Amino acid sequence: MKGLRRIWAVxxxxxxxxxxxxxxxxxxxxxxxxxxxxxGYAINNRVRDLPVAVVDQSQTGLSRALIQSxxxxxxxxxxxxxxxxxEGQAALTEGRVRAVLIIPPDVDDRLARHSVAGLSxxxxxxxxxxxxxxxxxxxxxxxxxAGAIQSLRSMPLPDLFRQSSLHTVPTFEVTLLYNPEQxxxxxxxxxxxxxxxxxxxxxxxxxxxxxxxxxxNMEMLITTPIHPLELMLGKIIPYIFVGLLQTxxxxxxxRVLFRIPLGGSALDxxxxxxxxxAASLVLGLLISTLAKSQLQAMxxxxxxxxxxxxxxxxxxxxEGMPVAAQIIAEAxxxxxxxxxxxxxxxxxxxxxxxxxxxxxxGVFTLAGLLLASMRFRKTLD
Amino acid sequence: xxxxxIQARGLVRKFGDxxxxxxxxxxxxxxIIYGFLGPNxxxxxxxxxxxxxxxxxxxxxxxxLGHRLPQAxxxxxREIGYMTQRFSLYGDLTVRENLKFMARIHGLSxxxxxxxxxxxxxxxxxxxxxxxxxxxxxxxQRQRLxxxxxxxxxxxxxxxxxxxxxxxxxxxxxxxxxxFDLCAAGASILVSTHYMDEAERCHKLAIxxxxxxxxxxxxxxxxxxxxxxxxELAGADLRQxxxxxxSLPQVRSAAQLGSRLRILVDRQQPDPVAWLLAQPGxxxxxxxxxxxxxLEDVFVMRTAGARRQ
Numbered sequence: 156m157k158g159l160r161r162i163w164a165v166x167x168x169x170x171x172x173x174x175x176x177x178x179x180x181x182x183x184x185x186x187x188x189x190x191x192x193x194x195g196y197a198i199n200n201r202v203r204d205l206p207v208a209v210v211d212q213s214q215t216g217l218s219r220a221l222i223q224s225x226x227x228x229x230x231x232x233x234x235x236x237x238x239x240x241x242e243g244q245a246a247l248t249e250g251r252v253r254a255v256l257i258i259p260p261d262v263d264d265r266l267a268r269h270s271v272a273g274l275s276x277x278x279x280x281x282x283x284x285x286x287x288x289x290x291x292x293x294x295x296x297x298x299x300x301a302g303a304i305q306s307l308r309s310m311p312l313p314d315l316f317r318q319s320s321l322h323t324v325p326t327f328e329v330t331l332l333y334n335p336e337q338x339x340x341x342x343x344x345x346x347x348x349x350x351x352x353x354x355x356x357x358x359x360x361x362x363x364x365x366x367x368x369x370x371x372n373m374e375m376l377i378t379t380p381i382h383p384l385e386l387m388l389g390k391i392i393p394y395i396f397v398g399l400l401q402t403x404x405x406x407x408x409x410r411v412l413f414r415i416p417l418g419g420s421a422l423d424x425x426x427x428x429x430x431x432x433a434a435s436l437v438l439g440l441l442i443s444t445l446a447k448s449q450l451q452a453m454x455x456x457x458x459x460x461x462x463x464x465x466x467x468x469x470x471x472x473x474e475g476m477p478v479a480a481q482i483i484a485e486a487x488x489x490x491x492x493x494x495x496x497x498x499x500x501x502x503x504x505x506x507x508x509x510x511x512x513x514x515x516x517g518v519f520t521l522a523g524l525l526l527a528s529m530r531f532r533k534t535l536d
Numbered sequence: 537x538x539x540x541x542i543q544a545r546g547l548v549r550k551f552g553d554x555x556x557x558x559x560x561x562x563x564x565x566x567x568i569i570y571g572f573l574g575p576n577x578x579x580x581x582x583x584x585x586x587x588x589x590x591x592x593x594x595x596x597x598x599x600x601l602g603h604r605l606p607q608a609x610x611x612x613x614r615e616i617g618y619m620t621q622r623f624s625l626y627g628d629l630t631v632r633e634n635l636k637f638m639a640r641i642h643g644l645s646x647x648x649x650x651x652x653x654x655x656x657x658x659x660x661x662x663x664x665x666x667x668x669x670x671x672x673x674x675x676x677q678r679q680r681l682x683x684x685x686x687x688x689x690x691x692x693x694x695x696x697x698x699x700x701x702x703x704x705x706x707x708x709x710x711x712x713x714x715x716f717d718l719c720a721a722g723a724s725i726l727v728s729t730h731y732m733d734e735a736e737r738c739h740k741l742a743i744x745x746x747x748x749x750x751x752x753x754x755x756x757x758x759x760x761x762x763x764x765x766x767x768e769l770a771g772a773d774l775r776q777x778x779x780x781x782x783s784l785p786q787v788r789s790a791a792q793l794g795s796r797l798r799i800l801v802d803r804q805q806p807d808p809v810a811w812l813l814a815q816p817g818x819x820x821x822x823x824x825x826x827x828x829x830x831l832e833d834v835f836v837m838r839t840a841g842a843r844r845q
Contacts, residue, residue: 375624
């Protein structure tokens, strides 16, 4: 009986404290609410409108009709037309397109001999007849994307021939680049660098400042001549090395345990990782100027972390998300880092191929640092 | 007269509807220890934060060491030392690490840092504790470390917010000796306290209550000019007698000290002992003597009026 009363005493006290901590209370409601709505719509394994480039080497009416029927499937959206093969491959490396459709010069001939033309099923030894009519080059690092393009492989072409047909010979040949074995780890491990860095970098810095406030160190520090920017920089620089160490551990283990290809130049990898670490640390600083306690800082970190896992392209392809979710994803440093690190490690992209994402990370860092040191006042008002 | 180190006029600070400091005028001359005496919540800490530039005043003007606040707060910070009420160094750093950190923050060079730290460790009796974590030290040791950190950059003006609240009487004595040493070396010190014995050690004193200054002068002058006389009497049933006496308009306060009663009577009474013995219910009192007023009596006299309002 007395035990029950004591449990009640603690329970009632917890509720009273929770009610006074507005921020925590808001988080209790907001996290499930926002995250459910957001992710319920956003998480989608059926991708549509994958950006692709078309390399049309034949330029005939038939090739144009073929492109039209590919577009009609809504699986892809042609964002780049009339390019040559080299340009198409460059767009793939830069990550501007997820696949390139190559229509060979003899597409008319191939179509006429193709099984869908309804003549007869060609013998498999009859090489000219058993040829697919066109080829897809696919960024196969993401299984979902690869799967979507592969679903087009045996696409029937009723619009071209007004009849369905046997299709023992595929319409398209699909070549999976970068991850031909379709191993999930190849795509996940580089992305994991982004997720882990988001988690630890934001948490470290947001806690580092709030902790000093909670313990009373800040009252002493702000009576010294230290400039807010000096304080901010001093706080984040040590964690840059922590971040690099973590990146090394993840990629090193990924290499040993999962045989992750570490393509691209080490210098490029260092540059993008440093940029992302800086952006995440600055985000942590911003949180620390908002949060009033370590608990609040932790909750805000989770609030950033969840979309960084679910919307950044780490688990679900960006193309599969509705526009609203894509806009949120664009705001997150993790999204841009995901593209960069996969580009460098898997597609051997160079910094020049990743300019938009790099600019975004850099601008985010500078703007955030400025905002954080403006928000941080050396007074107790 | 040399220029005052602190000059405040009509200082007001509000937090929402609450007025923490209400029209404070203050002049602190250089080279002295100036005390803020007041109960908890009287505005001592807020006043210090206003004078160090940590808070901006709602109204009024402050000039500290010639710097107008809050505009010149950053320039002022180079010249002052501040010891917060709560220990605000790092509990998970050692004594030497803490001092080194503060020296770097204040921009001391490497060799200067080493010399200054060794000097401070010796002066404040921390030389045998250099490797100890600050969090594991006693209240007195921590307070000496905090003082060492506050004076590391040789500030001209030192603010100490209730520096001895977690310290035993012996350490308190030593601490005040160190303050007088600093003062003799040319520093001006502003210290807040709610201990009467400490307040009595200050060169000059301001009595604060509810954000207002009730009096300020040297402690002796305050005691001499107190508008009342103090009588001590022995007797039985002191609780009852006390209740009876404090209802009289001439009696400012009565406090029991063991088997004696200490009574504060208005100055107008020519013979307070005889007058008190003549009061109804006081027949059992005896051994009445008039005693020298203490600072506590001054404090009660100056603040009782406000409390009755």
